Amino acid sequence: MKKALYLAVSGMALAASASVFAQNNTSIITQSGTGQAIDVDQTAGSGNTSDIDQSGADNEVDVTQAGADSLSDVTQTGNDAIATVSQSGSDQSSTITQSSAYAAVGTNTAVAAVSQDGSGNTSDVNQSGGFDTFTNAVGPNTGSPVASVAQNGADNIVDLDQTGSSNFAFLSQIADANTMTVLQDGTNTDTLASQTGNGNTLFVTQSGVSAGGGIAWVNSSQSGEGNGANVVQTGGATGIFTQVVTLSQSGDDNTATFAQGGTDNSANVNQSSDGNSSGVTQNGSGSFVIVAQDGPFGFGSSVVTQNGSANTTTVNQTGFDLLSADAVTNTSTVTQNGNGNEITSAQVGDENLSTITQSGSSNDILLTSGGFGNTSTITQSGNDSITDLLQDGDDNISSVTQSGSTNEIDIDQTASGNTSTVTQSNNNNDAFVIQSNDNNTSTLTQSASTNVGTHNQSGTGNTATGTQRATGSDLTTTQVGDDNVATVLQGTVSDNQSSIVTQIGSRNTATVQQGLDATGPADDDNVSVVEQEGSDNIAVVSQINERNSASIFQTGNFNEARVESQGTGIGVAGNEDNTATITQSADNNFASVDQPGEDMVATILQSGNMNSSISTQNGSRNSVFVDQIDDGNTSLAGQLGADNTADINQSGTNGSSVAFQDGTFQSATLNQSNDGNESEIDQGFSGGTNNVAEVDQTGSGNLSLVQQGFAATGSDNFVDVLQSGNLNVSLITQTGDLHSATVTQGSDGNFSQIDQSGTGGTMTVTQN
Numbered sequence: 001m002k003k004a005l006y007l008a009v010s011g012m013a014l015a016a017s018a019s020v021f022a023q024n025n026t027s028i029i030t031q032s033g034t035g036q037a038i039d040v041d042q043t044a045g046s047g048n049t050s051d052i053d054q055s056g057a058d059n060e061v062d063v064t065q066a067g068a069d070s071l072s073d074v075t076q077t078g079n080d081a082i083a084t085v086s087q088s089g090s091d092q093s094s095t096i097t098q099s100s101a102y103a104a105v106g107t108n109t110a111v112a113a114v115s116q117d118g119s120g121n122t123s124d125v126n127q128s129g130g131f132d133t134f135t136n137a138v139g140p141n142t143g144s145p146v147a148s149v150a151q152n153g154a155d156n157i158v159d160l161d162q163t164g165s166s167n168f169a170f171l172s173q174i175a176d177a178n179t180m181t182v183l184q185d186g187t188n189t190d191t192l193a194s195q196t197g198n199g200n201t202l203f204v205t206q207s208g209v210s211a212g213g214g215i216a217w218v219n220s221s222q223s224g225e226g227n228g229a230n231v232v233q234t235g236g237a238t239g240i241f242t243q244v245v246t247l248s249q250s251g252d253d254n255t256a257t258f259a260q261g262g263t264d265n266s267a268n269v270n271q272s273s274d275g276n277s278s279g280v281t282q283n284g285s286g287s288f289v290i291v292a293q294d295g296p297f298g299f300g301s302s303v304v305t306q307n308g309s310a311n312t313t314t315v316n317q318t319g320f321d322l323l324s325a326d327a328v329t330n331t332s333t334v335t336q337n338g339n340g341n342e343i344t345s346a347q348v349g350d351e352n353l354s355t356i357t358q359s360g361s362s363n364d365i366l367l368t369s370g371g372f373g374n375t376s377t378i379t380q381s382g383n384d385s386i387t388d389l390l391q392d393g394d395d396n397i398s399s400v401t402q403s404g405s406t407n408e409i410d411i412d413q414t415a416s417g418n419t420s421t422v423t424q425s426n427n428n429n430d431a432f433v434i435q436s437n438d439n440n441t442s443t444l445t446q447s448a449s450t451n452v453g454t455h456n457q458s459g460t461g462n463t464a465t466g467t468q469r470a471t472g473s474d475l476t477t478t479q480v481g482d483d484n485v486a487t488v489l490q491g492t493v494s495d496n497q498s499s500i501v502t503q504i505g506s507r508n509t510a511t512v513q514q515g516l517d518a519t520g521p522a523d524d525d526n527v528s529v530v531e532q533e534g535s536d537n538i539a540v541v542s543q544i545n546e547r548n549s550a551s552i553f554q555t556g557n558f559n560e561a562r563v564e565s566q567g568t569g570i571g572v573a574g575n576e577d578n579t580a581t582i583t584q585s586a587d588n589n590f591a592s593v594d595q596p597g598e599d600m601v602a603t604i605l606q607s608g609n610m611n612s613s614i615s616t617q618n619g620s621r622n623s624v625f626v627d628q629i630d631d632g633n634t635s636l637a638g639q640l641g642a643d644n645t646a647d648i649n650q651s652g653t654n655g656s657s658v659a660f661q662d663g664t665f666q667s668a669t670l671n672q673s674n675d676g677n678e679s680e681i682d683q684g685f686s687g688g689t690n691n692v693a694e695v696d697q698t699g700s701g702n703l704s705l706v707q708q709g710f711a712a713t714g715s716d717n718f719v720d721v722l723q724s725g726n727l728n729v730s731l732i733t734q735t736g737d738l739h740s741a742t743v744t745q746g747s748d749g750n751f752s753q754i755d756q757s758g759t760g761g762t763m764t765v766t767q768n
Contacts, residue, residue: 491515
């Protein structure tokens with residue numbers, strides 16, 4: 001066996017202590033300076049090679065190679081550099097190069113230690129730059145570049161390059177075919193990585209200048225098989241916490257990608273199951289990201305992108321894999337392009353999907369999703385807005401869009417199959433959606449400012465639509481039963497609208513429009529209240545102009561109530577301050593109120609079945625009251641003019657009452673107590689004022705017709721008809737002024753007819 005030892009040293013180096021023990025190995029050593037120390041021990045093998053070159057003073061090298069075909073190359077330029085290489089196995093290679101930019105003044109130190117146990121391992125460490133005495137307050141940096149590589153396994157590869165000062169890197173690989181590549185360019189950068197498993201890959205790149213005590217620190221641990229982590233940090237620093245990445249992957253086939261460009265960024269990813277993927281990109285400064293993914297089989301995905309500054313994102317995903325172990329569990333995508341935004345996303349369950357985009361500043365999003373197949377999309381492009389979304393169930397869909405400022409959205413979906421869409425495109429709006437049962441749909445749009453919208457759906461299959469294009473308005477829709485539909489529109493160019501819709505039952509429909517959905521003068525301060533308790537009821541409210549009030553109460557089934565054209569004539573002076581109230585407490589009733597004027601009051605009460613009441617008021621200060629207690633009654637009140645009053649009361653069945661009033665100061669009162677009565681009052685159609693007619697029919701089958709100023713002009717006429725029996729007939733016609741007619745029929749089958757013309761006629765008929 002042939003021994004070869006080549007020594008080229010200076011006189012001072014020969015005086016230094018150097019011991020070399022080799023067996024059929026090759027060692028080449030070059031030393032320049034004083035106080036050098038070399039210890040090379042190559043035993044128990046052949047073909048090992050060690051090449052050492054030291055220049056400067058007080059450098060120290062310790063190389064131990066055991067096995068076959070090992071190669072170690074150490075080059076140190078500067079002072080007080082220490083390199084220790086220990087290789088046990090075969091086909092291993094280690095290259096350490098340490099260089100200092102300082103002159104011989106002061107202490108220049110670089111420490112590199114490599115230990116490889118296995119076969120075919122490769123380690124390359126290159127440390128270059130000025131070495132200072134900076135001490136990191138939070139990291140393991142000791143003031144000098146330190147690199148330590150430990151590989152235990154086969155075919156492991158480490159490539160480390162540090163350029164600058166105060167760098168630190170510690171790498172450990174245990175198992176097979178692991179790969180690490182670390183490049184640190186700048187100052188005060190730290191890397192600590194540990195990979196336990198097979199086929200793990202880690203790429204770390206840290207570049208930039210860190211001043212004033214700043215750091216760029218990467219801490220990574222991968223304990224499964226086939227994990228991959230890629231970290232890139234580029235930028236300067238002004239604070240002590242600058243660009244910190246912490247990664248822990250304990251499952252198999254996990255992938256994490258980091259890219260931070262800026263200062264004071266921090267990212268923390270913890271994936272403890274299999275097949276999770278996470279990507280984080282931060283281009284601004286002062287941002288913070290935490291991602292944690294867990295589950296029996298993993299397959300979760302999280303993508304976070306923050307391009308602004310001072311953004312905070314926290315993503316926590318836990319899958320159960322209840323349906324399929326091969327299915328993707330939870331997916332979260334977060335993008336923040338503004339500044340000072342905060343996002344917290346927690347998804348527990350399987351196949352949940354979340355997409356969040358923030359392009360404004362100082363926005364806050366809290367997302368909590370638990371169950372299976374939930375989908376949420378949140379977009380915030382304004383400032384100072386808040387979104388709180390809870391999904392606790394299966395197959396829920398939620399879409400949120402906020403483009404204004406100082407908006408707030410709170411959505412709770414605690415059942416399954418619900419859909420919620422909220423859009424806010426102005427400022428200072430509040431939206432609240434509660435879906436506590438299944439298959440409900442809620443759509444809430446706020447395009448004006450300072451609105452409050454609330455949808456509460458505790459039944460199933462309900463649909464609620466709210467559109468607020470008015471300023472300072474509020475709407476509340478509550479659906480307790482099933483398959484109800486509620487639509488509320490608060491129109492453009494109006495303020496202070498108020499709508500309350502409550503649906504308790506099934507298949508009820510409510511439609512409310514407040515203000516025209518068009519340009520024009522203001523339509524302000526309208527109030528609408530709709531309460532439906534029963535099934536298959538219909539309620540319609542239309543309010544145009546200002547200060548109108550409409551109330552509809554339905555407690556039976558198949559009822560229909562309409563308050564339409566309330567204040568018709570947008571911007572027309574005087575078309576406002578109308579009040580309409582409809583109460584239906586039985587089944588199959590119909591009521592309609594039309595108020596295209598001002599200061600009108602209409603009250604309709606239907607407590608029987610199959611009643612119909614229509615009231616039309618066109619003018620000002622008209623008042624009508626209709627009370628239908630029993631079944632099958634029909635009433636029609638038409639008032640054109642001012643100060644008309646009609647009072648209709650039918651407590652029997654199948655009664656018919658009609659009152660037409662045109663003019664001013666007219667008054668009509670109709671009372672029918674039993675069944676099948678018919679009465680009609682016509683006042684002032686051809687002209688005339690201050691006509692009064694009263695009809696009281698307490699029997700059944702009675703007929704009364706009163707006409708005052710109907711065919712010709714008549715004013716200040718008075719009619720009083722009382723029919724207490726059955727099947728009585730009373731016909732009264734008054735043409736002219738100041739007439740008075742009184743009819744009393746107390747028995748059955750009576751007939752009375754009065755015609756008055758001229759002025760001041762008086763007629764009294766009594767039939768018993």
